[in-house]
Amino acid sequence: MAEDPIKVAPHAYKVLLENERVRVLEYRGQPGTKAGMHGHPDLVAVAIRGGKVRFASPDGQSAEAELEDGQAMIFAATVHATENVGTTEIHIVLVELK
Numbered sequence: 001m002a003e004d005p006i007k008v009a010p011h012a013y014k015v016l017l018e019n020e021r022v023r024v025l026e027y028r029g030q031p032g033t034k035a036g037m038h039g040h041p042d043l044v045a046v047a048i049r050g051g052k053v054r055f056a057s058p059d060g061q062s063a064e065a066e067l068e069d070g071q072a073m074i075f076a077a078t079v080h081a082t083e084n085v086g087t088t089e090i091h092i093v094l095v096e097l098k
Helices: none
Strands: 013-018 022-029 034-040 043-049 051-056 062-067 074-077 078-084 090-097
Touching: none
Parallel strands: none
Antiparallel strands: 013 022, 022 090, 034 078, 043 074, 043 090, 051 062, 051 078
């Protein structure tokens, strides 16, 4: 697994809860906020406040996504870097599955 997002981007990620089954993270990023290459296990995420995000993979490819307020998403384990490329703060709650 890649680096922990809490170590890579403590300015953007905060642990809200952790136990033997899940780890719940809060992500907050103003426009331009970047989180270097990091990894997550399988997770569920809910965009409290959405926005435009650029995801970059370890092989150098990137993709942008527009997240809607209240949007719920599920992701397989992933490694990526992120950047808020929009004009508003993004606020997401991530539930990493153990």
